[in-house]
Amino acid sequence: xxxxxxxxxxxxxxxxxxxxxxxxxxxxxxxxxxxxxxxxxxxxxxxxxxxxxxxxxxxxxxxxxxxxxxxxxxxxxxxxxxxxxxxxxxxxxxxxxxxxxxxxxxxxxxxxxxxxxxxxxxxxxxxxxxxxxxxxxxxxxxxxxxxxxxxxxxxxxxxxxxxxxxxxxxxxxxxxxxxxxxxxxxxxxxxxxxxxxxxxxxxxxxxxxxxxxxxxxxxxxxxxxxxxxxxxxxxxxxxxxxxxxxxxxxxxxxxxxxxxxxxxxxxxxxxxxxxxxxxxxxxxxxxxxxxxxxxxxxxxxxxxxxxxxxxxxxxxxxxxxxxxxxxxxxxxxxxxxxxxxxxxxxxxxxxxxxxxxxxxxxxxxxxxxxxxxxxxxxxxxxxxxxxxxxxxxxxxxxxxxxxxxxxxxxxxxxxxxxxxxxxxxxxxxxxxxxxxxxxxxxxxxxxxxxxxxxxxxxxxxxxxxxxxxxxxxxxxxxxxxxxxxxxxxxxxxxxxxxxxxxxxxxxxxxxxxxxxxxxxxxxxxxxxxxxxxxxxxxxxxxxxxxxxxxxxxxxxxxxxxxxxxxxxxxxxxxxxxxxxxxxxxxxxxxxxxxxxxxxxxxxxxxxxxxxxxxxxxxxxxxxxxxxxxxxxxxxxxxxxxxxxxxxxxxxxxxxxxxxxxxxxxxxxxxxxxxxxxxxxxxxxxxxxxxxxxxxxxxxxxxxxxxxxxxxxxxxxxxxxxxxxxxxxxxxxxxxxxxxxxxxxxxxxxxxxxxxxxxxxxxxxxxxxxxxxxxxxxxxxxx
RNA sequence: GGGCCUAUGGUCUAGCGGUUAUGACGUCUGCCUUACACGCAGAAGGCCGGGAGUUCGAAUCUCCCUGGGCCCACCA
Numbered sequence: 001x002x003x004x005x006x007x008x009x010x011x012x013x014x015x016x017x018x019x020x021x022x023x024x025x026x027x028x029x030x031x032x033x034x035x036x037x038x039x040x041x042x043x044x045x046x047x048x049x050x051x052x053x054x055x056x057x058x059x060x061x062x063x064x065x066x067x068x069x070x071x072x073x074x075x076x077x078x079x080x081x082x083x084x085x086x087x088x089x090x091x092x093x094x095x096x097x098x099x100x101x102x103x104x105x106x107x108x109x110x111x112x113x114x115x116x117x118x119x120x121x122x123x124x125x126x127x128x129x130x131x132x133x134x135x136x137x138x139x140x141x142x143x144x145x146x147x148x149x150x151x152x153x154x155x156x157x158x159x160x161x162x163x164x165x166x167x168x169x170x171x172x173x174x175x176x177x178x179x180x181x182x183x184x185x186x187x188x189x190x191x192x193x194x195x196x197x198x199x200x201x202x203x204x205x206x207x208x209x210x211x212x213x214x215x216x217x218x219x220x221x222x223x224x225x226x227x228x229x230x231x232x233x234x235x236x237x238x239x240x241x242x243x244x245x246x247x248x249x250x251x252x253x254x255x256x257x258x259x260x261x262x263x264x265x266x267x268x269x270x271x272x273x274x275x276x277x278x279x280x281x282x283x284x285x286x287x288x289x290x291x292x293x294x295x296x297x298x299x300x301x302x303x304x305x306x307x308x309x310x311x312x313x314x315x316x317x318x319x320x321x322x323x324x325x326x327x328x329x330x331x332x333x334x335x336x337x338x339x340x341x342x343x344x345x346x347x348x349x350x351x352x353x354x355x356x357x358x359x360x361x362x363x364x365x366x367x368x369x370x371x372x373x374x375x376x377x378x379x380x381x382x383x384x385x386x387x388x389x390x391x392x393x394x395x396x397x398x399x400x401x402x403x404x405x406x407x408x409x410x411x412x413x414x415x416x417x418x419x420x421x422x423x424x425x426x427x428x429x430x431x432x433x434x435x436x437x438x439x440x441x442x443x444x445x446x447x448x449x450x451x452x453x454x455x456x457x458x459x460x461x462x463x464x465x466x467x468x469x470x471x472x473x474x475x476x477x478x479x480x481x482x483x484x485x486x487x488x489x490x491x492x493x494x495x496x497x498x499x500x501x502x503x504x505x506x507x508x509x510x511x512x513x514x515x516x517x518x519x520x521x522x523x524x525x526x527x528x529x530x531x532x533x534x535x536x537x538x539x540x541x542x543x544x545x546x547x548x549x550x551x552x553x554x555x556x557x558x559x560x561x562x563x564x565x566x567x568x569x570x571x572x573x574x575x576x577x578x579x580x581x582x583x584x585x586x587x588x589x590x591x592x593x594x595x596x597x598x599x600x601x602x603x604x605x606x607x608x609x610x611x612x613x614x615x616x617x618x619x620x621x622x623x624x625x626x627x628x629x630x631x632x633x634x635x636x637x638x639x640x641x642x643x644x645x646x647x648x649x650x651x652x653x654x655x656x657x658x659x660x661x662x663x664x665x666x667x668x669x670x671x672x673x674x675x676x677x678x679x680x681x682x683x684x685x686x687x688x689x690x691x692x693x694x695x696x697x698x699x700x701x702x703x704x705x706x707x708x709x710x711x712x713x714x715x716x717x718x719x720x721x722x723x724x725x726x727x728x729x730x731x732x733x734x735x736x737x738x739x740x741x742x743x744x745x746x747x748x749x750x751x752x753x754x755x756x757x758x759x760x761x762x763x764x765x766x767x768x769x770x771x772x773x774x775x776x777x778x779x780x781x782x
Numbered sequence: 783g784g785g786c787c788u789a790u791g792g793u794c795u796a797g798c799g800g801u802u803a804u805g806a807c808g809u810c811u812g813c814c815u816u817a818c819a820c821g822c823a824g825a826a827g828g829c830c831g832g833g834a835g836u837u838c839g840a841a842u843c844u845c846c847c848u849g850g851g852c853c854c855a856c857c858a
Contacts, residue, residue, distance in 0.1 A: 281857090
């Protein structure tokens with residue numbers, strides 16, 4: 001008791017040091033999830049953050065703090081809340097992190113050792129991540145953390161793959177992929193960078209079969225001439241109108257190719273005519289697919305020209321072949337000119353060498369045959385805000401089968417072996433975690449095609465989205481606990497960022513639908529992105545990222561959380577601004593000081609309603625309306641509403657108008673004991689209510705104040721109050737009080753009088769019921 | 783280049799068919815009034831991006847233009 005009042009005496013403002021005092025207590029509060037509870041279940045498929053360590057993304061931290069506010073508010077609304085804590089730990093980012101940290105390269109490191117180093121990195125990074133999350137009281141279930149690289153999780157990823165394999169949803173296909181010759185592997189789009197490089201744009205002629213004319217084309221990749229399958233020209237380009245649908249003959253190879261009109265060819269670049277080859281770039285891929293042209297492969301996986309390139313080029317490296325064919329074309333007399341141009345070239349971000357597009361054998365999850373169904377599901381899915389659904393729907397229109405295999409080390413292994421005799425894939429049973437790159441297939445494995453018993457394991461891993469897209473199944477115990485699953489699936493909510501709609505949201509719907517024939521959640525809540533103060537996306541590469549830890553240490557977690565909640569509606573992007581965050585810190589100090597004041601008067605026992613003064617009834621009525629608004633906000637998963645409503649109420653109404661009005665009465669000066677009690681009762685009534693309404697957004701200050709003033713069980717274990725009935729006429733009275741106050745303040749201002757100076761003024765009749773308070777507040781004499 | 787979103791006082795933000803257009807930060811003026819100077823009170827500051835339309839009536843609905851953001855593609 002003594003120690004507690006000291007907190008108030010010694011601290012005139014709310015700050016991080018005070019938060020630290022309560023952090024341990026706050027983070028030790030438990031909410032065990034009981035799937036058999038009588039309460040309504042609210043289950044969340046929360047995003048497992050990628051374990052990338054400091055500095056974490058400030059925008060992401062803000063998003064997580066809002067998700068936490070949702071979880072906390074749902075608990076206080078009386079729901080049984082499943083709020084899982086996951087860690088996404090597979091894939092390229094950690095591989096890169098480990099390479100950098102240990103100065104190694106994945107492909108030069110024994111796989112076993114590389115995996116070990118990744119794991120060690122992850123464990124360190126994970127610790128940091130937990131600290132950050134705990135520093136702002138993220139209240140997920142830290143006692144049951146799931147990790148996407150655990151044996152259990154990977155078992156789920158593999159089992160669901162096996163299930164889909166058996167159902168015929170997985171296909172094997174050879175499709176053009178990004179290939180780095182230097183690294184000897186397919187690489188993901190995310191691993192490509194672009195670099196301006198000088199290159200030759202070679203202009204040369206094709207003969208026209210049907211006439212004596214020639215067509216001039218321009219190419220930076222003349223060495224691919226042998227793989228040319230068409231020429232395209234813009235349909236609007238007058239120069240080529242006569243050539244459309246005629247046949248051209250390739251120099252040197254003397255092959256016939258069609259001249260086709262396609263808007264991709266731009267009249268103002270090069271000669272205006274483009275040769276389409278398999279594969280110079282992704283436009284070639286697109287156009288060859290679109291026009292159903294024949295694919296001819298001319299570069300092998302060693303980066304050398306193959307037999308399709310002809311005797312002279314065969315065996316040469318791409319670069320040498322380019323030089324050689326230019327010479328050949330010159331000899332042939334078909335070269336018009338050669339221009340030096342700057343060309344934005346895709347290169348491998350590790351080896352910095354140009355990537356080639358080469359068809360490779362990979363696994364795909366079939367999407368194209370259920371696209372209509374997926375679009376229907378997308379339309380069915382409820383989303384907050386609804387408008388972001390368009391992103392998903394647009395994506396579904398253009399998306400193709402999903403390539404799921406990766407030539408990587410740190411990921412969930414593809415659970416397949418191949419018969420050494422006939423190469424037929426062997427797939428094991430569900431329910432185990434398999435590592436085919438170092439393990440034999442299960443005992444008794446027999447090839448289904450040739451009865452062979454010797455196998456080689458697939459050494460590839462899955463795309464990491466294969467793991468994260470079944471988080472909804474993992475947290476509902478799809479494989480391990482049928483009852484639990486029945487109670488919790490589909491989940492109530494998927495909260496996530498707008499930036500991963502096409503990946504996490506899309507793939508989750510796809511995967512879970514294929515396995516369960518249901519959308520995995522009843523509702524998706526899509527938040528916007530945190531941008532820097534100029535409105536640009538924060539990213540490590542741009543160097544404009546802000547470390548949330550520094551902000552939290554400086555201004556406090558509650559200030560940060562309140563800022564995140566109050567800055568923008570869920571779904572909108574939000575700009576980070578330190579000055580506005582400072583503003584929310586000031587609001588918390590305001591609340592702190594209100595509590596210090598109220599605390600002085602002690603806590604009165606309940607009083608008879610008849611004793612409550614009219615001005616007290618007004619602020620109570622206002623509080624009831626505030627409660628209605630806040631509940632509505634929380635019920636619609638929108639912390640923006642309560643945050644702003646509460647701030648407005650506390651700062652603009654409660655403190656300046658009501659507290660000033662009753663302060664003298666609360667001190668008992670010139671008022672009866674009964675009048676005093678009414679004021680103190682009301683002050684506590686309102687403050688208590690505000691703490692409850694604010695608890696999901698600012699857990700630290702509400703925890704501290706609740707404990708100082710009201711003791712007992714934590715504020716976070718309380719129920720969100722229901723609004724009591726109130727008389728609208730009281731709110732009208734309140735408006736009149738506030739208008740009267742402003743008038744008096746203005747009058748004193750005009751006279752340059754201090755606010756406590758005496759003033760002689762008539763009190764309007766309609767304010768008779770609160771006359772005594774007004775007289776004491778403004779020092780009005782008759 | 784394609785798509786989506788967005789445009790409200792200096793900055794940010796609410797409003798989504800009829801209000802004197804909300805609030806915050808900043809600015810200016812006065813005040814240390816026994817909770818708070820991280821405060822109190824007051825003030826200035828907006829033809830709600832531009833144009834056309836729908837409507838008795840538009841910041842709010844439609845279309846066009848312009849600027850900003852994001853995602854996708856990316857110059858043979």
